[in-house]
Amino acid sequence: QSALTQPRSVSGSPGQSVTISCTGTSNDVGGYNYVSWYQQHPGKAPKLLIFGVNKRPSGVPDRFSASKSGNTASLTFSGLQADDEAEYFCCSYAGSYTWVFGGGTNLTVL
Amino acid sequence: QLQLQESGPGLVKPSETLSLTCTVSGGSISSGSSYWAWVRQPPGKGLEWIGSLYYTGPAFYNPALKSRVSMSVDTSKNQFSLNLMSVTAADTAVFYCAKLHYDTLTGYIPFDYWGQGILVTVSS
Numbered sequence: 001q002s003a004l005t006q007p008r009s010v011s012g013s014p015g016q017s018v019t020i021s022c023t024g025t026s027n028d029v030g031g032y033n034y035v036s037w038y039q040q041h042p043g044k045a046p047k048l049l050i051f052g053v054n055k056r057p058s059g060v061p062d063r064f065s066a067s068k069s070g071n072t073a074s075l076t077f078s079g080l081q082a083d084d085e086a087e088y089f090c091c092s093y094a095g096s097y098t099w100v101f102g103g104g105t106n107l108t109v110l
Numbered sequence: 111q112l113q114l115q116e117s118g119p120g121l122v123k124p125s126e127t128l129s130l131t132c133t134v135s136g137g138s139i140s141s142g143s144s145y146w147a148w149v150r151q152p153p154g155k156g157l158e159w160i161g162s163l164y165y166t167g168p169a170f171y172n173p174a175l176k177s178r179v180s181m182s183v184d185t186s187k188n189q190f191s192l193n194l195m196s197v198t199a200a201d202t203a204v205f206y207c208a209k210l211h212y213d214t215l216t217g218y219i220p221f222d223y224w225g226q227g228i229l230v231t232v233s234s
Contacts, residue, residue, distance in 0.1 A: 101154040
């Protein structure tokens with residue numbers, strides 16, 4: 001069970017669109033529709049942003065969207081805001097009641 | 111509103127057992143659709159799933175940690191616990207307890223509630 005692969009960092013200006021990728025294998029991301037995404041501000045607990053590949057929990061703005069193609073999932077920000085600056089983690093079900101996280105991506109709003 | 115709170119020692123000696131408890135409030139640990147989990151985050155690094163369990167068991171563990179981990183539930187106290195044996199400095203991390211939701215209609219909603227985290231340092 002290896003960690004999912006995410007870019008170490010991405011950046012964008014306010015109002016821009018940015019996408020973070022999350023690459024796994026057919027044993028996790030590609031094999032199940034259970035990819036989730038989390039936002040973590042420094043010193044805080046992670047917060048669920050997306051579950052089930054592209055579903056948003058109540059209260060999460062629709063400018064956060066997500067998708068999956070093959071073994072790669074993506075999280076897209078439409079209209080970056082200053083408060084979006086944080087660490088983002090993907091997570092996938094990996095079979096046999098196990099879960100695997102990505103290494104995290106640091107988003108900088110320029 | 112469901113709340114989770116980790117508790118336990120902040121300092122553990124190498125080779126000893128790290129023991130943490132998560133207290134659930136605002137809801138029942140015996141909820142039919144809730145699973146309970148531990149996730150850790152070494153300083154400056156990413157998240158690592160440690161294990162999950164249902165209140166009636168069994169527990170499922172990260173294969174990389176399986177030989178050293180055990181989890182349990184105490185329904186009378188609305189708590190669940192983590193034991194990590196034979197710790198080394200590499201086990202120094204913020205440990206989070208979290209909830210997973212599962213039902214047959216929605217499927218899994220993983221880690222929808224989190225505790226605030228507790229830093230555990232392994233050092234002599």
